[in-house]
Amino acid sequence: MLSESIWILPALPALGALANGLLGARWREKDIAAVAVGSVGLALATALALLAQMLSLPAGDRTFSVTLWRWLSDGALHVRVGFLLDSLAMVMVMVILFVGFLIHLYSAGYMKGEPGYRRYFVCLNLFVFFMLVLVLADNLVVTFVGWEGVGLCSYLLIGFWHEKKSACDAGRKAFVVNRIGDFGFLLGILMAAVTFGTVNYGDLARLLATGPAVSEGAVAAIALLLFVGAMGKSAQFPLHVWLPDAMEGPTPVSALIHAATMVNAGVYLMCRIAPFLEAPAVLPVIAVVGLVTALYASFCALGQRDIKRVLAYSTVSQIGYMFVALGCGLWAAGMFHLLTHGIFKGLLFLAAGAVIHALDGEQDLGRMGGLLRDLPAVSVTFMAGLLALAGIFPLSGFVSKDAILWGGFERYGTLFWVAAFGGALMTALYSGKLFSAFLGRRRFEGHPHRPGPLIVMPLATLAVFSLLAGIPGLPLFTADTFFARFLGMPAAQAAPDAAAHTLEVVLTVLQSLAVIAVLAGAIRLFTRERRLADPAVLASGFGIDNFYDLLLVRPLKACARFFAVIIDPRLIDGAVNGLGSLSLALGRLSAGLQTGQLRHYAVSLVAGAFVLIAITACLAGGF
Amino acid sequence: MSLEHVVGLGIVLFAIGAAGFFLRSNTVVLLLCIEVMLNAVNLILAGFSRYLHGAEGQVYIFMIMTVAAAEAAVGLAIIVALYRLLKTLDMSRINFLKG
Numbered sequence: 001m002l003s004e005s006i007w008i009l010p011a012l013p014a015l016g017a018l019a020n021g022l023l024g025a026r027w028r029e030k031d032i033a034a035v036a037v038g039s040v041g042l043a044l045a046t047a048l049a050l051l052a053q054m055l056s057l058p059a060g061d062r063t064f065s066v067t068l069w070r071w072l073s074d075g076a077l078h079v080r081v082g083f084l085l086d087s088l089a090m091v092m093v094m095v096i097l098f099v100g101f102l103i104h105l106y107s108a109g110y111m112k113g114e115p116g117y118r119r120y121f122v123c124l125n126l127f128v129f130f131m132l133v134l135v136l137a138d139n140l141v142v143t144f145v146g147w148e149g150v151g152l153c154s155y156l157l158i159g160f161w162h163e164k165k166s167a168c169d170a171g172r173k174a175f176v177v178n179r180i181g182d183f184g185f186l187l188g189i190l191m192a193a194v195t196f197g198t199v200n201y202g203d204l205a206r207l208l209a210t211g212p213a214v215s216e217g218a219v220a221a222i223a224l225l226l227f228v229g230a231m232g233k234s235a236q237f238p239l240h241v242w243l244p245d246a247m248e249g250p251t252p253v254s255a256l257i258h259a260a261t262m263v264n265a266g267v268y269l270m271c272r273i274a275p276f277l278e279a280p281a282v283l284p285v286i287a288v289v290g291l292v293t294a295l296y297a298s299f300c301a302l303g304q305r306d307i308k309r310v311l312a313y314s315t316v317s318q319i320g321y322m323f324v325a326l327g328c329g330l331w332a333a334g335m336f337h338l339l340t341h342g343i344f345k346g347l348l349f350l351a352a353g354a355v356i357h358a359l360d361g362e363q364d365l366g367r368m369g370g371l372l373r374d375l376p377a378v379s380v381t382f383m384a385g386l387l388a389l390a391g392i393f394p395l396s397g398f399v400s401k402d403a404i405l406w407g408g409f410e411r412y413g414t415l416f417w418v419a420a421f422g423g424a425l426m427t428a429l430y431s432g433k434l435f436s437a438f439l440g441r442r443r444f445e446g447h448p449h450r451p452g453p454l455i456v457m458p459l460a461t462l463a464v465f466s467l468l469a470g471i472p473g474l475p476l477f478t479a480d481t482f483f484a485r486f487l488g489m490p491a492a493q494a495a496p497d498a499a500a501h502t503l504e505v506v507l508t509v510l511q512s513l514a515v516i517a518v519l520a521g522a523i524r525l526f527t528r529e530r531r532l533a534d535p536a537v538l539a540s541g542f543g544i545d546n547f548y549d550l551l552l553v554r555p556l557k558a559c560a561r562f563f564a565v566i567i568d569p570r571l572i573d574g575a576v577n578g579l580g581s582l583s584l585a586l587g588r589l590s591a592g593l594q595t596g597q598l599r600h601y602a603v604s605l606v607a608g609a610f611v612l613i614a615i616t617a618c619l620a621g622g623f
Numbered sequence: 624m625s626l627e628h629v630v631g632l633g634i635v636l637f638a639i640g641a642a643g644f645f646l647r648s649n650t651v652v653l654l655l656c657i658e659v660m661l662n663a664v665n666l667i668l669a670g671f672s673r674y675l676h677g678a679e680g681q682v683y684i685f686m687i688m689t690v691a692a693a694e695a696a697v698g699l700a701i702i703v704a705l706y707r708l709l710k711t712l713d714m715s716r717i718n719f720l721k722g
Contacts, residue, residue, distance in 0.1 A: 596718030598653075599645050606641060 006050065006064050006085045009093065010132035012043040017125035024118050033108035036121035040104050040128055044097040051090060059488060062087050065138060072141075077193050084138035084201065087487050091335055092135040092261075092268050095342040099260040100128050102458035106350050107252040109454030110357065120160060120250070127153035131261050135268065140189045140199040140226075143269065147185065147233065150262045151178050157257060158249040170245035177242040181232015188225030195222065205275045220279035227286060230266025236323060237293040240316045241545055244300075247308040251353030254308060259315050260346040264338045267322045271331045287327020287412060291419055294320030296542070298426035302433065303538020306363045307352050310430055313541075314389065315345055317423065321404050324420060328407035332484035337404060339483075340396035340469045344388040347462035351382035354455050355437065358448040367444055368437035369527075374448040377456050379438040381463035388466040390431040390519050391424060393512045399470035405511065406504050421511060428515045432522020440527040629670030636663035650705065650712040654698045661691045 016039025024032050054062045067082040085093070104124060111120055127150060134146025151174075159171030193199050195218050196207050208219070230236070235243035246258050257263070270277065270286065277283055294317045301313035318341045325334035356363055358375055372379040388397040401424060409417035472483035537543065640659035647653060665684045672680030706712055 591721075594721045596721030598714045598717070599648075602644055 004064075004066055006066055006083050006136060007068060008046055009043050009050075009085075009097075010083075010129050010136065012039045012046070013125045013128040013132070015039060017122050017129060020118055020125065021122040024122075027118070029112065029117050032118050032121055033104075036125050037101070037104045037108055039125060040097065040101045043128070043132075044101045047090075047093050047097050050085065051094065054085075054087065054090060059485070062090075062488075067138075076197055077199070079139060079141045079199060081142055082138040082200075083136040085136060088268070088271055088335065089135050091339055091487065092264075093132065095264075095339055096128065096131050096135065096261050099342055099346045099462070100131075100256055102461055103252050103256040103260075103346065103350065106255075106353075106455055106458040107250075109452050110252055110353060111250065116160060120157075123153050123156045123160075124253070124256070127157070127257060127262070131265075134265055138201055140192060140201070143272070144182075144185060144189060147229070147265065148182065150257070150265065151175065151182070151233070154178075154246070154257050154262060157253040158246045160249055160253065164248070167248040170242075170248040174242035174246050177239055178232045181229045181239055184225045184227075184232070185229025188222050188229060191218070191222050191225060195219075201272055204273070208275045216279050219276055220282050223273065223276040223279055223282045224285065226269060226273055226276070227266075227282070227289075230269050231289065232266075233269075234263050234266030234319050234323070235316050236266070236289050236320065237296050237316075238544065240293060240297065241541070241548060243316055244304075244309050244312040244541065247306070247312050251308065251349060251356060254312070255346045255349030255353070258312065259349050260342040263315060263319060264322070264342065267319065267326065267334055267338050270323070270326050271335055274331055277326070277329075283327050283329060284412075285327075286323050287408070287416070290320045290323025290325075290327055291408075291416065291423070292320070293317065294324060294423040295419060295426070296320075298423050298430065299538055300541045301430040302426060303535055303540075305365050305539070307355065307365050307368070307434065307437065308349070308363055310365070310434060311345070311348055311352060314348075314427070314430060315341075317427065318345065318389075321401060321420075321423070324408055325404040328404070328411045330403065330407045332481070332487045333400065333403040333407055335487060336473050336481075336483050337400040339472075340388070340400045340466070343462055343469050344385045344395075344397060344466035347381060347385040347459065347466050348389065350455075350462065351378050351385060351459055354378045354451045354459065355382070357455075358451060359444055360446065362444065365433070365437055369440045369443035370438070371442075371444075371448065372438045373442070375450060378451060378459065381459040383435065383438060384463040385466055386431045386434055388469075390428040391512075391515055392519065393516075394470060396466050396469035396473075398512065399473035402508050402511070403473065406507065409507065410500070421514075424511065424515060425518050428519040429522045432519050432524075433526045435523045436526035439523065626670055626674045629673075630667055633663045633667035633670065636660075636666065648714045650702050650714055650717075653714060654695065654702070657698075658691060658695065661687055 016036050019035050019039075020027075020032050024035070027035075050064070054064070064085040065082060067080050069081050070078070071081050072079040104121075107120070107124065111117055114120065130146045130149025130153060132146070134143055134150060137143040137146060155171045155175045158174055159168045161167045189199060192204065195214055196204055196211070198204060198207070208214070232239045243258060243263065247254055249258075277286070297313045297317035297320060301310050301317060304310045304313060318337070322334045322337050322341070325331075325337060355368070355371060355375065355378060358371075358378070359368065362368070384395075388395040391397040391401045405417060405420050405424065408420045472486070473481050540546065637660050640656045640663060643656035643659070644653055647656065665687055668680040668683050668687075672678065672684075702712065705717065709717065711717070
């Protein structure tokens, strides 16, 4: 049965990575790409078959699970390596494999002629493998394995051009900042294991619902510790600093890892442990962190000149919105925004990559303009993605963001809504800034070369989907959307009364009009008048990097220097070298006994024998 | 001929061999001194064997004689090699084994 063998999903990309990694040294680029793309394509086909099978089942039975083997079985904790594919995991699997497949296809064209072609595809396949392990795991520990694996692949791919120092630094930064979050994740796992004696998601939910009473504080602590892990991986304020720098990697990597899949892992994790979030004070914390991130990052996005950095901050901001949704208790709305964002942000990054490629590596928005005439296909798809990002009716971004804004209004009141809506307006503003690359007059000296079909095809597919991906979120203004029904989780709180319903509709219409007005104004502002001036405070992300530098990096470096200059050479080397010279001196001293004269040796031999005899005799009491 | 006579003779022989080993420096003579010491020990073993009416001492004698023969063969070969190398057999001048 197909449903019994969901392990095939991660196994396929793993095989692709192994084949390319172990055997591919002499293969041509074409073969390497075929193996890599083919393995992900096969996995996508399998996932589609599983989806069809899942949809044919009644809503309650849509869970496939399989236990592969026992991993740890000693002591109080039992960990089994098992996979669980329910509708929640299915959404992630579809995003990962669908967007992942298109990005693999795109990469085959984009990375052509790159010296590290094989290394690139091995890492990319490995990433898909770990991401699927993360998503399919049926317990926290296996999720953590995937979690660390995607972190590793992210590190490897950010530093793909390792001869560039800035790329290596960015990779290291991503790894170190993620480590802070992972520490929280690990503590959360340990605490869950100590408190409940299991790390299995199903068992945890069952124990939480019906098991012996556990203090609410412990549950909240577990939830918040896991949330710290999610903050690191999903680049939430204040652990967001690695994501803008991660743009040093190849652009398809930014699209796959740092927009569509890995950075959303935190949102997915929170949905997985949804029963824990019911503990008091957890949801407001998540909502506030998400809101602060969404607002903060949208301001930063406005201050960037680098097209990829704008998109990076935009990603941070949109993931903030997902956490806002989770913080309102709207799992389905959060997951839905994850789905639509994965599609349109993947599209935006891929299109940005095509633009950068066409302009010979130019990333500065100030030198782009009027690209619509030179690169029509790329420009049109990019602008479709931008409209979806800004949330223009009726594109996908509109449907998913609207549910979140209304949820925030309903749960946390007007002030919360004003802030969240402000972020949405900022989104429209920086989207307008990106429009300036395609409209207006030409600014690029030289001739942009048009991308090949391997690059345009994924763009077109993603563009169509970012226009259509809002459909599962229909019908509007109800809790019972197609998506929520598939997920089996509410998209909005209990059915609102008629007055609230009217208010929701009015608010949505007003929001839409405001967003359209801001977007139109921004396009005019940035295209006609070229107000690309970047306040330094926005460009540097409000100086958070400098702050961390002052607070953490410099003291650590000073500490390291102290150890390197004082402790290591003086104390440690001193002790080691001292032992060496001590034995040398002792050896020199005793070397004098060795004269080389045979009779001296003979005399000492006989004298020693006499001494031994004397001692024995004394001990025996002979004298 | 009592045990004392035999053991006394053995001790004297051993002392002569040891003194020769300490005082002389010709390598061949040193080898001879070693033989004298070994045979002194053999003599004492034979004496005790007779005194105690046991055969173990005589067994040891045969072992020591075998070892002494082997040692003499190896020792003489070394002496020949040494002489070829250094053109001397004076042990006080052969002192390379030192720290």
